[in-house]
């Protein structure tokens with residue numbers, strides 16, 4: 001959608017500049033935040049199963065480390081490029097700041113469609129990428145995690161490659177690992193759980209009843225599937241869901257456990273082929289425009305843009321994805337009176353539990369899932385209600401409020417540390 005005109009990094013800069021101006025910052029106070037501290041582009045040669053050699057392009061961008069080591073996921077996607085990874089890295093700096101965990105922001109990506117690779121090719125790609133970015137990652141330096149089309153298994157390969165090359169086991173180099181090799185209980189559900197918790201909080205402050213709430217979710221991957229599942233468990237009715245193949249809708253509500261079981265059954269199962277009584281197949285654009293209370297975009301950037309924002313019928317948007325709403329769309333949604341819970345808070349559950357995983361790894365301890373979930377809720381509730389109160393006081397949208405808090409924290413850290421030398 002509008003890939004030619006949409007630049008995620010410029011979107012990020014516009015929001016940052018607005019927050020800085022509202023905070024009364026001089027350019028010198030925040031200019032470093034306009035530039036990533038480090039951008040790395042790597043070439044990744046991979047021997048394919050048929051003996052051919054292919055070279056893929058990969059990235060690791062480290063945006064800011066004023067508040068702690070760099071932290072952020074790795075994405076495998078055919079449209080990944082440097083501007084996207086730069087924006088995603090900056091959003092991580094602000095995400096860690098708004099939920100007040102001691103990290104900076106980073107992100108990585110490989111321009112590749114992983115569905116076209118065999119598992120062995122994917123392993124070789126991941127391991128070679130890891131060796132390329134090895135000089136700039138590490139448990140004290142920069143800690144990757146899963147993102148679009150990567151998961152615990154991929155994190156396991158990264159952890160193993162890093163450990164082999166260092167000559168000893170280093171579990172804290174990545175988070176989102178399988179439990180058996182140092183992963184945290186609750187991590188794989190954490191982003192979706194955070195989306196559900198933020199959804200419940202926004203309903204609470206707006207005086208709405210959870211049980212009478214209808215929800216539509218775009219994206220049935222890690223974030224969307226868990227968000228849909230937990231919102232349904234909380235008593236909401238899930239009217240529509242989608243994946244890259246298209247969407248499904250039922251006015252009586254979808255059976256989420258059944259849909260997820262179908263998607264998990266075998267690699268390649270997609271919603272376009274899913275059949276059940278009472279469901280209608282629709283496109284992703286139709287899905288976003290369905291009449292519902294809550295819309296949760298949980299796929300990619302720029303899904304809600306100037307072309308479709310006028311048609312959005314949800315009254316609340318909870319951004320499970322990073323950057324799903326363009327700047328132009330944001331203005332349109334505001335005029336329509338739609339409340340947006342911004343990505344940097346809405347999907348922060350993942351990085352919060354990644355932080356818990358890292359803390360457990362470096363201390364060699366393990367926490368129960370109950371403890372993880374309770375700590376996650378405490379951090380998210382504090383961040384949500386602080387933001388809500390500030391937005392009410394200043395009469396600004398939640399996104400603006402979130403950046404006021406986040407930018408202030410990063411700028412304060414930078415100021416206290418000073419510029420070296």
Ligand code: NAD
Nearest residue numbers: 147148149191219220221222223243244299321322347350
């Ligand atoms: P995923 O790869 O597990 O799932 C992505 C889902 O989106 C899949 O169902 C896919 O079919 C669907 N999709 C892809 N392209 C689409 C399109 N053009 N239209 C509609 N659907 C499409 O990825 P994920 O980890 O769930 O990440 C989703 C979003 O959430 C991304 O923006 C990611 O950056 C963000 N996020 C993820 C995490 C995490 O912990 N995984 C944390 C914070 C934010």
